[in-house]
Amino acid sequence: MADFLVWVVWFGAAFACLSSALAVVSFRNPFYSALALIGNLASLAVLFLLLSGEFVAAGQVLVYGGAVMVMFLFVIAYLGDRSDDSPWSGGPTWQIVGAVLAGGAILAEVVVVVGLEAGGFLGHARRVDRGFGSPEAIGRLFLTDHLLAFEVTSIVLLVAAVGGVVLGSHARTFETPGEHDARA
Amino acid sequence: MHGPDIRWYVILAALLFSTGALGVMLRRSPLVILLSVEIMLNSANLLLIAFSRLHGREDGQIFAISVMAVAASEVVVGLGLIVAMGRRGVELDVDKLRTLRG
Numbered sequence: 001m002a003d004f005l006v007w008v009v010w011f012g013a014a015f016a017c018l019s020s021a022l023a024v025v026s027f028r029n030p031f032y033s034a035l036a037l038i039g040n041l042a043s044l045a046v047l048f049l050l051l052s053g054e055f056v057a058a059g060q061v062l063v064y065g066g067a068v069m070v071m072f073l074f075v076i077a078y079l080g081d082r083s084d085d086s087p088w089s090g091g092p093t094w095q096i097v098g099a100v101l102a103g104g105a106i107l108a109e110v111v112v113v114v115g116l117e118a119g120g121f122l123g124h125a126r127r128v129d130r131g132f133g134s135p136e137a138i139g140r141l142f143l144t145d146h147l148l149a150f151e152v153t154s155i156v157l158l159v160a161a162v163g164g165v166v167l168g169s170h171a172r173t174f175e176t177p178g179e180h181d182a183r184a
Numbered sequence: 185m186h187g188p189d190i191r192w193y194v195i196l197a198a199l200l201f202s203t204g205a206l207g208v209m210l211r212r213s214p215l216v217i218l219l220s221v222e223i224m225l226n227s228a229n230l231l232l233i234a235f236s237r238l239h240g241r242e243d244g245q246i247f248a249i250s251v252m253a254v255a256a257s258e259v260v261v262g263l264g265l266i267v268a269m270g271r272r273g274v275e276l277d278v279d280k281l282r283t284l285r286g
Binding site: 010030033052071124127137149152164 | 186189190191192193194196198199202203204207211213215216219220222229239243246248250252254255257259260261264268270276
């Protein structure tokens with residue numbers, strides 16, 4: 001019974017995941033694309049929970065669904081309505097044909113590898129205890145085995161924050177009054 | 185592990201990754217391209233967590249959290265560039281930004 005319920009939840013989450021990903025790619029308005037991506041991230045968090053990654057699922061909802069997507073929505077709202085054409089409108093061009101072929105090639109590659117069982121490595125999952133993926137276990141690993149990754153991640157975030165400030169403040173100095181009038 | 189085994193997750197991640205790759209190749213707005221890159225990063229995260237569950241070790245989840253941090257940094261820098269472009273009145277279309285083309 002528990003197995004059946006997990007299958008139902010899995011199919012629901014997987015369907016929501018794929019359909020919202022397709023929606024991100026095909027909506028004309030970037031605002032709707034960003035809203036669809038929030039659904040994609042939420043359904044991925046459900047899949048993470050099924051894989052007993054509780055801490056990662058919580059981080060996914062807080063960091064991605066919260067912080068990153070709010071930033072996206074603010075920027076899209078700041079830039080105003082700049083919808084471009086839907087990629088599916090106006091007949092197939094060589095660009096669309098090439099892109100679909102390349103995407104299909106990636107998909108076929110992975111499916112062939114899985115079909116060949118990847119050398120027998122895709123066996124049965126090991127049994128894990130209740131603490132697997134809990135904040136305690138993740139925090140312990142971060143501060144013992146993966147301390148370097150932890151520190152490097154903090155430096156990456158710091159560099160990105162400095163980069164964001166630099167990019168945001170320089171844009172104003174490029175504009176001289178004459179240039180602005182000429183454009184207006 | 186109840187429910188679907190690892191192959192289902194691998195196929196789902198492959199479908200998600202190719203959807204994101206299609207978005208990167210097809211769309212012209214840099215905003216939507218960034219959103220599609222997020223889909224690709226998330227499908228990689230799904231694989232990392234699925235394999236960490238398969239092997240019964242949490243190292244994959246540590247890697248997934250690092251990927252999340254890298255994705256957040258990438259969004260900060262990418263959105264900073266897009267806002268700078270928007271302020272200077274450059275049209276947000278990656279096909280028309282060809283100054284760096286040889």
